[in-house]
Amino acid sequence: MTKDEFVEELTAILNEDGALSAETVLDDLEGWDSTGVLGVIALLDEIGANVGVDDLRACKTIGDLILLTGDKVKG
């Protein structure tokens, strides 16, 4: 999956209208609640990124999330 595709998926999961970027702060997003985190866990699982929930919660920005996916998100 490319970085753009990943961010597009995140935008849908977190129910955001505006564009998200690597710099977007997760805590600023209304959708980054327990159901939003649930959705992101499902997305990471689908692309085969093995990420624990505590590492996920340590992420501050969308860029941190992308870093967590390792080689599963490219470009």
Added chain:
Amino acid sequence: MHRFFVSDIAYYIPESRLTNDDVEKSSARWSSDEIYKKIGIRTRGIAADHETASDLAFCAARKLLSKCDSIESSIDLLLFCTQSPDYALPASACVLQERLGLPTDCFAIDFNQGCSGYVYGLAMARAMLESGDASRALLLTGETYSKWMAHDDETVRTVFGDAGSATLLELLPCDAPEMGAFVYGTDGRGRERLIVRGSGSRRLEDDAPSTPLPEGRRVDRLFMDGPAIFDFTLDAVPKAVEKVLTKSSMTVEEIDWVVFHQANRFMLDHLRRRCGIPREKFVIDMEDYGNTVSNTIPIALANLVNDGRLKRSEKVMLVGYGVGYSWAACIIDW
């Protein structure tokens, strides 16, 4: 040769309901439609103030036993699964033995499990029946998580509902060896992810959470870390499904129905895909009840039977998982 089988199931949902509209009225953030879209639940039964988990199980048991004349006198095993017992002591199973008019030579015991509890109950009933220690078993589940909730905590109010269920298990003469198997799992590292602190002997002041709870969540009420539990199920459930199939020497194709614990629709959809289970044999039945903890599997089974979908001799896979962490899976001949 004798084999255990489930002869009948009934359930009971308390009259009072909490709808998504009710939640919307008291919540600044959650709209009725959003709740349904996110978790696939429209309404939940909520026990009245005077009503306990054993009352709900009692109502389900009366419904079940009233179908057969004086069957009570032949029940010699009563298992009651609850995390909301009437008392710390005595066991609610003793109260239920008397209320249901079961014989005094009946084995009766409570066991404390949640979402995995129904499968554990079946496993214990099977062991007692097939060893000859019992001849007819009543497996009851009853849960009232609503009594443990903070009334402003939408993360649990939207998910959980109260209910009771009753399952009658008997022995049947059978020449063919039993096909199905049971597998179990426990990981107490997950104990803080779904917990009611201060509900037992451990003092609140000695039991601080290892990581601070999110803002607005009360330490002394039902606390659920939904994402962590989902993370756990993604690891535990596919492995349990694979293990129970291997132990039974079966493939998913040979299973007629798959009933997972009905946690929420989002989780179920994802787990179904992960486990490679075809949509048409995978049961989702929680819209009108919510996550009723140990009751979800028997409710779904009862509805399958009542709708004429689940038929005798079909193969059913059941998988329970959650609070503990605790999980179990089995394949049984219906």
